[in-house]
Amino acid sequence: MIQLIRGFKDILPGEVEVWQHVEKITRALFEDFGFTEIRTPILERTELFKRSIGEETDIVEKEMYTFPDRKGDLITLRPEATASVVRSYIQHKMYATDPVRKLYTIGPMFRRERPQKGRYRQFYQINAEVFGVTSPLMDAQVILLITKLFERLSIPDVKAHVNSLGCPECRPKFNKALEDVLESVKDKLCEDCTRRSGKNPMRTLDCKVPSCREALSDAPSISDFLCTECRNHFETFISSLEKMDIPFKVDKRLVRGLDYYTRTTFEIQTEMLGAQNAVAGGGRYDGLVKALGGPEQPAIGFGVGFERLIDIAGLNVEDFINKPSLYIAALGDRCVSEAFNWQCLFNLEGIRTEMDLGGKSLKSQMKRADRLDAMHVLIFGENELESGFAILRNMKTKEQTEISINNIIDNIKKLI
RNA sequence: GUGGGUGUAGCUCAGGUGGUAGAGCACUAGGUUGUGGCCCUGGUUGUCGGGGGUUCAAGUCCCCUCACUCACCCCA
Numbered sequence: 001m002i003q004l005i006r007g008f009k010d011i012l013p014g015e016v017e018v019w020q021h022v023e024k025i026t027r028a029l030f031e032d033f034g035f036t037e038i039r040t041p042i043l044e045r046t047e048l049f050k051r052s053i054g055e056e057t058d059i060v061e062k063e064m065y066t067f068p069d070r071k072g073d074l075i076t077l078r079p080e081a082t083a084s085v086v087r088s089y090i091q092h093k094m095y096a097t098d099p100v101r102k103l104y105t106i107g108p109m110f111r112r113e114r115p116q117k118g119r120y121r122q123f124y125q126i127n128a129e130v131f132g133v134t135s136p137l138m139d140a141q142v143i144l145l146i147t148k149l150f151e152r153l154s155i156p157d158v159k160a161h162v163n164s165l166g167c168p169e170c171r172p173k174f175n176k177a178l179e180d181v182l183e184s185v186k187d188k189l190c191e192d193c194t195r196r197s198g199k200n201p202m203r204t205l206d207c208k209v210p211s212c213r214e215a216l217s218d219a220p221s222i223s224d225f226l227c228t229e230c231r232n233h234f235e236t237f238i239s240s241l242e243k244m245d246i247p248f249k250v251d252k253r254l255v256r257g258l259d260y261y262t263r264t265t266f267e268i269q270t271e272m273l274g275a276q277n278a279v280a281g282g283g284r285y286d287g288l289v290k291a292l293g294g295p296e297q298p299a300i301g302f303g304v305g306f307e308r309l310i311d312i313a314g315l316n317v318e319d320f321i322n323k324p325s326l327y328i329a330a331l332g333d334r335c336v337s338e339a340f341n342w343q344c345l346f347n348l349e350g351i352r353t354e355m356d357l358g359g360k361s362l363k364s365q366m367k368r369a370d371r372l373d374a375m376h377v378l379i380f381g382e383n384e385l386e387s388g389f390a391i392l393r394n395m396k397t398k399e400q401t402e403i404s405i406n407n408i409i410d411n412i413k414k415l416i
Numbered sequence: 417g418u419g420g421g422u423g424u425a426g427c428u429c430a431g432g433u434g435g436u437a438g439a440g441c442a443c444u445a446g447g448u449u450g451u452g453g454c455c456c457u458g459g460u461u462g463u464c465g466g467g468g469g470u471u472c473a474a475g476u477c478c479c480c481u482c483a484c485u486c487a488c489c490c491c492a
Contacts, residue, residue, distance in 0.1 A: 003483075058490050062417080080492085109492080114417075116486060125492060192489080208489090257491060267491095278492060305492030331450070362450045370452035381450065395452070 007112075007121030009307075017320035018310060023106060025152050026126055033145055035102040035128055040084040042108060046074040052083040052288060054259025056199045063111040077110035080258070081127040082285070082301050083292075089131055090294035099132035099297055106306070118276035124306035131289065134298045136237035139264040139284060140244060142300055146268055146280055147246050149304070153313045155270075158279060161251040162241075162266045164234040165202070166226050168287065171262075174225035175201050181219045188215040202255045221252045233263055260285040264300065272312045279312065280304040325416055327369035328355040329362055331381035339380050345409050351416065370395065376416050378403070392416075 004010060011019060027037070046066050053060050065077040078084055085103055088094075094101050105127045112121055128145065130138055143160055150158050166174060182189070182197040182204060189197065193204040193212050204216060226234065241248050248266075256265050265283030273279070282302025289297040326346060330339035339355055346353040354372055356365050362379070369377045379391040389402040392415060403411050 006483075063490080111491080113490070114488095115484090116488095119491075123492065275487065276491070281492065303492055308492060329451080361445090363446095363448080363452080364444085366450095366452040368452085377451080379451070383450080391451090393451075398451095400451090 005121070007115040009120055009122070014317050014321065017322070018313075018315050018317060019306070021315065021320055022153060022306070022310060022313065026104075026106065026149060029145070029149055029152060030104045030128060033102070033141070035104040038085060038088060038103045038105050039107065040078075040081070040088050040105065042078050042110070043075050044078055044084055044087065046076040048083050048087055048292070049076055049079060052086065052258075052260055052292060053080065057257055057259060059111065059257065063113055065110050065112055079111045080109055081105055081107070081125055081303060082129060082258075082260075082288075085127065085129050085301070086288055086292055086294070086299070089129075090289060090292055095132065095289075095295055095297055099295075101131045102128070103131075104128040116276075117274040118305070118308045118311060120307060126304040126306060126309075127301065129299060129301035131299045132297050133300070134286070136233045136264070137240055139233075139237045139300055140240035140246070142282070142302060143241060143246055143248065143266060144244055146302060146304065150268070150279075153309065153315070155279075155309070155313050157272065158268050158270045158312075160241075160246065160248040160266055160268055161254050162237070162248050162264065163251050163254040164222065164226060164230060164237075164263050165255070165261050165265055165283070166222055166230050167262050170225050170227040170230055171222075174220065174222050177220045177225065178202065178204075181216070185215040188212070200259075203257075205253045206255045223252060230263055237264055256281065256283060260288040260291070262286045266302070268304075270312055273308055276308065278305070279308045322352065324352045324354045324372055324374045326351055326353040326376050326378060326412070327365075327372065327374035328353060328378045328380060329365035329369065330355060331362060332385075333359075335380050335382065335385055338385075339378075342378075342408060346412075349409065349413065351413065378412065 046064070049064065050060055055061075059079050064079050066074055069075050085105060089101060089103075107124065108122050109125050110122050113119060115121060126149075128142070130142065143162070147160065165171065178201045179197065182193075182201055186194065186197065188211060189204070190207065190209045190212050193207050193209070196203045196207075202222075204212065205219065207213065207216075223231075223234075238248075238250070251267075254265060254267060256267070261283040263284045263286065266281065267278045268280040269277045270279055271277065280302055282300070284298070284300040286298040289295065289299055328339045328343055330336040336355075336357065336359065340357065343353045343355050354369075354374065356368060360368075362381070366377065375395060377393045377395060379393060384390045384405070388405050390405055390408065391400050392403050392412065393400045401415070403415070
């Protein structure tokens with residue numbers, strides 16, 4: 001037997017209904033906030049991800065599905081959505097008609113990591129990006145949007161963690177100060193942190209190894225190094241979160257794994273996912289559009305892990321499954337072929353109707369109608385064919401009524 | 417990439433110290449010659465994850481491998 005690929009997953013009937021429900025809620029909310037959908041390819045030139053996410057990141061270094069196509073060009077299954085959306089924004093010169101664009105997309109991402117709870121090699125993300133707005137008010141609105149999404153999906157116990165990573169003006173000063181501290185405690189750091197110290201010192205801040213946390217307990221905080229503009233930006237952001245009554249926590253150790261972030265970053269965390277505590281994450285990336293060859297346009301965006309969302313949403317599959325409203329139990333060849341016509345007509349009228357074409361006994365047809373949870377059963381055998389009246393049984397009340405076979409579609413439409 | 421746990425019927429799982437595979441549920445047929453759920457009776461289903469080894473004999477012991485799962489790492 002051929003099995004699906006490790007870390008990949010079938011979404012089966014039953015689950016799909018829940019997915020559709022979550023998508024529906026998401027689209028409605030995002031569109032109310034002025035977002036429009038964009039769909040980009042899942043394959044892009046490898047270069048795009050290297051330049052946006054960063055060469056030194058774990059994603060690019062060891063998690064991407066990259067391979068040469070038949071001409072030898074290196075292409076990659078997208079590990080995240082932002083790079084593609086930015087590419088598309090630039091390529092189609094969306095900034096020309098109106099630099100302010102609010103885009104969302106829902107689709108699969110691919111990362112070759114070891115699978116575990118809440119982590120798949122193909123996973124779905126809801127993504128939203130806002131281009132062309134510098135104001136921190138937009139940062140707050142983005143958090144509001146995520147918070148409301150969770151609220152509408154009745155997701156309990158999530159908390160927004162927020163931080164500022166500064167900008168190309170102030171971050172180097174912070175990095176310098178951090179590097180000095182790292183240098184002074186370098187013999188206490190774990191192997192990973194030693195490596196990070198040189199390449200990406202900020203990432204040592206979210207190391208979970210206790211000895212590293214201890215060694216870095218009085219490491220400088222980025223908030224002490226923010227330039228005036230970044231500080232103002234962050235403060236306005238915080239105060240507008242407060243004004244909107246959005247619960248959040250300033251988390252100075254919140255650093256993120258992608259290089260393109262500037263200023264505001266955030267993560268929505270939960271205790272319900274085992275080791276994976278982030279359901280959503282994102283931030284501002286004011287330099288990325290330009291870095292990828294576009295004009296200087298600020299941007300902010302986030303991704304929500306679809307599987308993780310569904311994991312903690314506690315939605316009942318039963319509430320979403322589609323039950324037939326009518327089951328036709330026909331007996332004998334003549335009745336089956338007549339009933340078959342009716343079934344087609346009912347379906348075309350929007351009345352979901354099931355029947356058995358295999359010549360089964362009435363008892364077994366009733367059993368199946370029961371299993372499918374059909375509301376009504378239409379019984380139609382030789383007796384009914386002769387009398388001209390079929391029997392309609394209500395499966396809940398067990399009430400049975402005779403229905404004239406002439407105009408049976410209309411007669412039944414009136415009753416169910 | 418590293419470590420732990422688990423792989424037996426469609427599902428949930430039994431199968432001391434090796435002796436040739438079971439239960440419940442599900443499915444199906446009948447009891448009820450044309451009426452579902454409850455009850456009763458019968459029936460179907462297995463490459464015991466895969467490969468190799470030890471043995472007269474392996475679901476059981478040994479080796480290898482694969483998958484699932486949880487954790488590290490990282491992230492959605």
